[in-house]
Amino acid sequence: MLLRRSKQQLPDHIEIETETKAVRIRLRANPRAQRYLLRLPADRSGPVLTVPKGGDVSRAERFARQHIDWLIERLQDRPEHVAFGPGDRVPLRGEDHLILRTGKLRGLVTTGVSEDGAPALLVPGADDHIPRKVTSWLKNEARKDLDARAQFHAGRIGKKIAAISIRDTKSRWGSCASNGRLSFSWRLILAPPEILDYVAAHEVAHLKEMNHSDRFWRLCEQLAPQTPTARRWLKENGLYLHGFG
DSSP states (O other), rough: OOOOOOOOOOOSSEEEEOSSOEEEEEEEEEEOSOEEEEEEETTTHHHOOEETTTHHHHHHHHHHHTHHHHHHHHHHSOOOOBBBOTTEEEEETTTEEEEOOOOSOOOOOEEEEOSSSSSSEEEEEEEGGHHHHHHHHHHHHHHHHHHHHHHHHHTTTTTOOOEEEEESSSOOSSEOOTTTTTEGGGGGGGGHHHHHHHHHHHHHHHOOSSSSSSSHHHHHHHHOOTTHHHHHHHHHHHHHTTOOO
């Protein structure tokens, strides 16, 4: 009896050598995938190559080599991580704010201006506590803005929101559950207000149309006429927003 050769197990990663560097790419088997897919996750954890059912490491390496120039270009264009420390700049509601120490040990984060008159976030506490304080403050601001816009849009279509949660989702800007609970990424507070408003309207529209049908998109544009430009903005700038915090 002939023994069937066991299927080759995928390694955790591969490394593609280039003239200037070796690029490490994680491999993720996905039996539901129809094709190989190379991507850069928003959490900055490094390149990932999805391997479809029936795929193997040899074809994965071949696919990665074919797209290595694209990957290196994306890695080089990726913005540096901003940790919310003193001297960093954060785009609050789309406008850059300089993070400044107040010199006080206690108090609340407030908006103000720097010595040269530029918008600033004034943050009390020790330097090593400032990133946490800025993040918490931004999440609270996101909650206030998203709650206001979501409730406004819900009122326009006669729907009630069960609850709103603010999270740090990596693959989507918002979601709507069948029980009426909405969830949003706090990073929307970094975007211009019309972008946050679009995402709020998008999820509220799902309270009436739990799909992405033509009816849904018509309703979404009724609530937020900026829908087409906002969608395009998020595709072009979403990775930038994930470079903060």
